[in-house]
């Protein structure tokens with residue numbers, strides 16, 4: 001009987017890895033023995049991870065970050081587009097600036113890193129792209145038209161990518177977290193948290209590990225036949241939408 005082979009050490013990029021979900025994902029991939037890089041405006045990264053200061057709303061900074069990663073770790077094989085922001089307010093009060101900032105980071109930023117990563121993935125005939133969306137992108141949310149639009153846009157992006165690159169060994173999927181305990185959700189009031197909890201069938205908030213477990217599976221060698229999927233990690237909040 002042959003020994004079980006150890007999983008391949010991949011070149012992994014997590015955008016928005018300085019804190020929250022992205023940081024947890026970077027730690028998870030690094031602990032599994034992968035070569036991990038993260039980008040964020042601050043450039044901070046957990047130990048053992050290559051941290052690069054890069055604003056994903058700037059095409060030149062994104063290109064330079066990829067060049068640095070390619071030199072250090074080789075072409076990116078696993079890309080998790082995770083960086084995201086909110087600028088919440090009701091539609092009638094939302095400025096063009098609030099709209100533009102969220103779309104530029106959450107949607108155009110994802111497009112930009114996906115475009116830069118996939119050429120090498122196609123050449124290598126292997127790639128895993130995961131876009132971190134949100135339950136809000138599927139259910140909508142009062143006070144978040146910009147955020148919800150950016151997050152549902154990621155579904156169209158991943159599914160079109162699946163159609164374009166499916167035959168080249170590249171998968172593209174969306175992970176749609178529900179309410180995960182991070183800095184982003186720490187901004188919510190106690191009342192808002194209570195209201196969410198009342199709608200979550202599992203009766204608890206999500207953890208960064210809940211998201212990391214799903215992303216780890218989705219980017220593994222065994223998930224090569226899963227593409228164009230939207231995978232909720234939301235305790236049933238969105239009921240599969």
Ligand code: NDP
Nearest residue numbers: 016018019020021040041042055056083084134180182184
């Ligand atoms: P955090 O606010 O904790 O972290 C966001 C990360 O994105 C940081 O590392 C931040 O770093 C980075 N970032 C923000 N803007 C930019 C930019 N222009 N360029 C580069 N990096 C940027 O968020 P979470 O960890 O909570 O969320 C991560 C993702 O998960 C987001 O896309 C969010 O929408 C999504 N999500 C979160 C949920 C939750 O409950 N927490 C629920 C559903 C989805 P820096 O500020 O240094 O640039």
